[in-house]
Amino acid sequence: MSADKVKSVKDDLVLQHKLFSLSRVWAIAFNTFTQLVRMKVFYFMLIFSVLIIGANFLFLNFTFEQELKILKDVSFGAMTLFASIFSIVGTALLIPKDIEDRTLYTILTKPVPRFEYLVGKLIGIIFLVAVSLVLMSFLFFAVLYFRQHGILAEEIKMIRGGATDAQKEYLKETIFAQGVRPELILGVLAVFLKAAVAAGVALVVSTFASSTLFTIIVSLVVYFIGHAQSLALEYYFPEGQIHGALQRFIAGIVAVVFPNLQMFNIFDGLITGQSISTTLMFRLIGLTGFYLTIYSMISWILFAKKEL
Amino acid sequence: MMAEEIIPAVQINNLTKIFPVPFRKEKVIAVEDLSLRVEAGEVYGLIGPNGSGKSTTMKVLLGLISATSGSSAIFGLSSSETASRGSVGFLPENPYFYKYLTGAETLSFYGKLCGLSRRKIKERTSELLSLVDLENARDRRLGGYSKGMLQRIGLAQALVGDPRLVVLDEPTAGVDPAGSRKIRDLIIEFKQRGISVILSSHLLEQVQEVCDKVGIIFQGKLVKEGKLEELIEIESQTEIILEHADPKILDQINKLVQASEETRLLRSGKPKTTLERLFLKETRAESEDVRKDA
Numbered sequence: 397m398s399a400d401k402v403k404s405v406k407d408d409l410v411l412q413h414k415l416f417s418l419s420r421v422w423a424i425a426f427n428t429f430t431q432l433v434r435m436k437v438f439y440f441m442l443i444f445s446v447l448i449i450g451a452n453f454l455f456l457n458f459t460f461e462q463e464l465k466i467l468k469d470v471s472f473g474a475m476t477l478f479a480s481i482f483s484i485v486g487t488a489l490l491i492p493k494d495i496e497d498r499t500l501y502t503i504l505t506k507p508v509p510r511f512e513y514l515v516g517k518l519i520g521i522i523f524l525v526a527v528s529l530v531l532m533s534f535l536f537f538a539v540l541y542f543r544q545h546g547i548l549a550e551e552i553k554m555i556r557g558g559a560t561d562a563q564k565e566y567l568k569e570t571i572f573a574q575g576v577r578p579e580l581i582l583g584v585l586a587v588f589l590k591a592a593v594a595a596g597v598a599l600v601v602s603t604f605a606s607s608t609l610f611t612i613i614v615s616l617v618v619y620f621i622g623h624a625q626s627l628a629l630e631y632y633f634p635e636g637q638i639h640g641a642l643q644r645f646i647a648g649i650v651a652v653v654f655p656n657l658q659m660f661n662i663f664d665g666l667i668t669g670q671s672i673s674t675t676l677m678f679r680l681i682g683l684t685g686f687y688l689t690i691y692s693m694i695s696w697i698l699f700a701k702k703e704l
Numbered sequence: 705m706m707a708e709e710i711i712p713a714v715q716i717n718n719l720t721k722i723f724p725v726p727f728r729k730e731k732v733i734a735v736e737d738l739s740l741r742v743e744a745g746e747v748y749g750l751i752g753p754n755g756s757g758k759s760t761t762m763k764v765l766l767g768l769i770s771a772t773s774g775s776s777a778i779f780g781l782s783s784s785e786t787a788s789r790g791s792v793g794f795l796p797e798n799p800y801f802y803k804y805l806t807g808a809e810t811l812s813f814y815g816k817l818c819g820l821s822r823r824k825i826k827e828r829t830s831e832l833l834s835l836v837d838l839e840n841a842r843d844r845r846l847g848g849y850s851k852g853m854l855q856r857i858g859l860a861q862a863l864v865g866d867p868r869l870v871v872l873d874e875p876t877a878g879v880d881p882a883g884s885r886k887i888r889d890l891i892i893e894f895k896q897r898g899i900s901v902i903l904s905s906h907l908l909e910q911v912q913e914v915c916d917k918v919g920i921i922f923q924g925k926l927v928k929e930g931k932l933e934e935l936i937e938i939e940s941q942t943e944i945i946l947e948h949a950d951p952k953i954l955d956q957i958n959k960l961v962q963a964s965e966e967t968r969l970l971r972s973g974k975p976k977t978t979l980e981r982l983f984l985k986e987t988r989a990e991s992e993d994v995r996k997d998a
């Protein structure tokens with residue numbers, strides 16, 4: 397081979413290399429998603445169905461308000477549980493496994509920057525959580541819709557001598573206020589955002605831990621402390637008491653290490669019929685974006701020089 | 705043309721890699737002051753016993769781990785740059801892939817990582833699956849592949865981006881003779897296409913036919929390097945192999961040798977085929993028998 401030709405190889409390589417390529421990130425994300433789907437994670441839908449359909453038959457002696465409330469409670473609870481488990485366990489399972497099986501060698505020896513690998517994994521897992529939440533919401537809304545109509549018919553029947561139109565209208569209004577409302581979608585969105593933050597936490601832990609079990613345990617600890625974070629900060633720094641650089645620094649570190657996950661639990665309010673302000677939603681979205689950016693950066697720093 | 709203009713496929717300079725041992729004071733020196741150069745289009749064999757530092761050298765070259773000291777580059781680009789892997793195919797030792805993907809999906813995944821277009825991926829996938837004899841397993845998941853099949857899909861994966869340098873870590877380890885023959889044929893084909901190859905092995909015989917140059921590595925140091933024939937020829941000896949030699953000729957040769965002052969006859973007899981050649985010959989005959997029966 398002539399020298400000219402070899403020299404152009406180097407220039408070619410430099411020219412052709414893309415510093416960041418969305419299609420590579422997408423390839424890794426989609427592969428992650430496929431992998432989880434083929435691990436049959438969607439069988440969880442069976443459990444979810446049993447839970448929320450079962451919830452309808454357990455408490456027959458309650459008022460309709462209580463009944464619908466319990467249905468929503470169980471559904472949101474189960475959605476939060478499944479979404480958070482998927483993000484934490486999914487991340488903890490896949491990244492340490494890639495390292496252990498040395499599958500990572502074949503990926504990183506293609507022209508794939510390590511950052512793209514991490515972001516691809518994160519997106520793939522968050523995508524899986526999104527799809528599973530969409531499926532769960534469909535089922536949830538369908539069951540709720542079915543129940544609210546069932547309850548309405550029952551209540552109308554119970555009125556002796558037949559209900560007047562005004563009575564029917566009143567019942568419909570009060571029952572449906574507890575039924576399917578567009579705001580419930582905001583509750584699902586908040587569950588999704590919380591799970592995305594949890595995935596970010598698990599990403600950071602898995603990049604330095606390289607062990608599935610350790611990643612799950614540490615992420616769960618962070619997850620639970622995250623729910624109490626605001627309480628702790630309030631206790632140590634009562635309102636207006638964050639003075640000086642050091643305290644500010646400590647409060648900042650605590651807020652990054654233990655994300656305030658309690659903020660995302662807006663469905664408690666939703667279930668009792670409160671409405672959700674758009675500002676709050678935007679704050680949650682912004683907060684999620686902030687956490688995911690920080691966590692991607694930290695895991696990249698940990699992973700960039702990691703010896704594989 | 706000036707010599708320094710020629711950029712080699714691989715250039716490793718005074719590479720040292722030391723692994724710390726956790727909770728201990730002593731350290732493992734995996735590679736020590738190793739320098740080697742693979743010219744473009746050359747097949748280089750890194751030979752050494754287990755634990756001598758072959759894999760470590762390759763991992764530094766591919767940027768999977770960083771050098772303690774020294775440098776390494778591919779086509780003049782430092783291993784620390786992602787762009788240096790723009791035209792590289794790597795087959796790790798004992799490779800594992802995503803077992804939930806089929807053979808075709810695996811190649812398509814790696815093709816996307818190499819930035820190939822959708823059309824190109826389709827083409828390459830079919831081409832490579834037939835090259836490594838896995839067309840029949842195209843739509844089977846890798847979870848059900850045998851060791852040999854994994855090795856072959858690994859080879860196909862390394863080639864998917866049409867690389868100019870192929871790095872193979874123990875490509876023939878754990879593969880049956882027919883499989884390793886096939887791998888050697890492929891390496892010869894790479895060479896004909898101008899692809900540079902660096903491969904490692906702990907068994908010299910398995911690769912000696914294909915390497916232009918061989919480096920012998922022992923305890924992290926490159927102890928000998930050179931063209932293969934030069935390394936293995938025994939300077940003071942000459943070999944004569946005759947076909948259908950009748951006893952009279954042999955007798956005459958013997959007498960000539962005895963008459964000479966310096967020359968001595970060390971050994972005569974029938975040359976032995978290698979066990980491997982025998983195995984290949986017999987199994988080929990076998991499979992032809994089977995075919996005839998069918």
Ligand SMILES: Nc1ncnc2c1ncn2[C@@H]1O[C@H](COP(=O)(O)OP(=O)(O)O)[C@@H](O)[C@H]1O
Binds near residue numbers: 732756
């Ligand atoms: N990650 C590591 N940590 C500690 N020691 C290692 C590591 N990787 C390799 N070694 C040591 O470095 C030496 C060379 O290993 P390796 O390069 O795998 O040899 P080879 O591939 O020639 O069999 C061995 O003694 C091995 O135990």
Ligand SMILES: [Mg+2]
Binds near residue numbers: 755759760797873874
């Ligand atoms: Mg090795």
